[in-house]
Amino acid sequence: MVSVTQIEGEYPFPKQNAGSEQSKCHKMPFAGITTHVYQLGSPAEGNGGLGGFSYTAEDxxxxxxxxxxSQWEDHAWKGQLKYDVTSCEIKVIGxxxxxITQLNENWNSNFLTEFENNVLQPLESIRSSYMKTHKEDILFCIAHGEKESSEIIFSTVVPKDGILVLVNANPVEYxxxxxxxxxxHQLSLSLDKKMFGLITRIAVEVNNCSFRIFFDHSASTCSDQIYFQASYFVNPLPVEVLPTVPVYGDALTTGICICEVADYPLKTxxxxxxxxxxxxDMVAEICSTLHKHNAAFNLLISDCGTKTFLFPQAHKVLMGCHLSAWECGGYFVYGTKSDFDCVSEVxxxxxxxxxxxxxxxxxxxxxxxxxxxxxxxxQDE
Structure with missing residues (x-):
């Protein structure tokens, strides 16, 4: 159960004048910025709580x-996106x-590099200059709350820890x-279990089968900071509907199942x-191990958090060949009509x-x- 409540002072936000740590403006890019905060509920243990939270479908x-x-659509209506992604032509390759392919002649194939250069910085924080000039890009923040039910706190300061939700002005999809x-107020540099658990909770709380979360880890990335992307896709991505071959476990005995996607050109x-x-916890530890070995891979979180696809990529990415997570899933964007018309399954x-x-x-x-x-x-036994 969730509720919308406008309250003040119930969450331990950092105060405006909280000593030397708060005064280090180069590490406090959120100073003076207010936004809506979605506080995740903390159900009691044994009731689907954080000790082993589970997905429960709701209509x-x-x-x-x-x-x-509502926040994303408000930005779209105000003309703050580079284009209307809903007007792009979509077709399925025979x-x-x-x-699935999309024709988007306004597509900026370098938007991720520009995002990393403009928003992220080597000093482990979001650039203060960006936060000051692009406050409108902040949709809201997601953080752990102390109440059992999730709720929205309106127009308050950014909490110390959480997930910042920024609009992408170059959307791949809705x-x-x-x-x-x-x-x-500093960016994460590694995929730990707490962070990945929070990302998974987001997929659970959104509770929309069209919602998918993506993560790209390239061995040649220009940024060390960890960030995810999310978008809505009306139809399943091609990789999601293919048959699978069991590799380990099952839902009845181990509770976790690892499978290989069958007959797919990218081993998944x-x-x-x-x-x-x-x-x-399992996916976080796998990704952390791959990260330590500087391996290239992508993730797709779907089915309200109950499925995570892992797309490992060979080290040819060091030569500039790297697919995004949605491309690994079978969704491709083309910026010219000729490329869109000529692309083939082969x-x-x-x-x-x-x-x-x-x-x-x-x-x-x-x-x-x-x-x-x-x-x-x-360990859990």
Whole structure:
């Protein structure tokens, strides 16, 4: 159950004059900025609580889903996006994979690089200059609350820890936003279990099967900071509807299932569970291990947080060949009519296969994932 309540002073926000730490403006880019804060509820243990939160389907629209869509649509109506993504032509490529393509002649293929250069900085914080001049890009913030039910706190200061939700002015699809985890007003540099659990909670609370969260980790990325993206897709992405081959576990005995996506040009694993705390912990540890080894990979979180797809990529990304998470899922954007008209399934398959792991490397990855899953399940027993 969720409620909308306008209150003041019930959450431990940092005060405006809270000593030397608050006075370090170069590490406090949120100083003086107010926004709406969505506080996640903290259900009691044993009641789907944080010790093992689970997904429960609901028919009505969730509070977080309504907040995200209303804030994003408000920006769109005010003309603060570069284009109307709903007017872009969409088609399904003929063939067995049913890849989805979009024609967007206003598409900026460098928008992620520009975002990282303009918003993020090496000093582990969001650029203060950006925050001062682009306050309108902040839709709201998501943070842990102390009450059992989730709620919105209107027009308050940004909490010390949480997820900053920024609009993406170059949307790939409807509702496209950046999800930027931070702690003590500094950006996160690693994928830890707490952060990934919070990201998974967002998917759970949105509770909309069209909502998907993406993460890109390139070995050649120009930024060390961790951030996610999210968007709404009316139809399932091609990778989501393909058959899978079990690799480890099942829902009845282990509670977590690891599968390989069958007959896909990019070797892909999918992790599934209704125990989202266990699922988030496992995926976080896998990603942390890959991050430490400077491996390139992408994530797709779907089905309200109950599924996470892992797309490992070969180190050819060091030569500039890297697919985004939505491209790994089978969704491609083209900036010219000629490219859009000429693209074929053969061409897309060739592009995917060129950055896919070889058989031995993929086998090693599967073994790593199984070992981590076994370790976490053993710890919980």
């Amino acid at each position: 009505r629209q969730s509070l977080l889903d309504a907040l995200l869509l 063939g067995g994979k049913n890849f 509702g496209h936003v950046f999800l930027i985890p931070y702690k003590i 694993l999918v992790f599934m569970s209704n125990n989202l705390k266990a699922l988030a 061409e897309i398959i060739k592009s995917m296969a060129s950055i896919s792991l070889d058989n031995s490397s993929f086998q090693a990855l599967k073994q790593l994932c199984c070992n981590i899953a076994k370790k976490l399940i053993f």
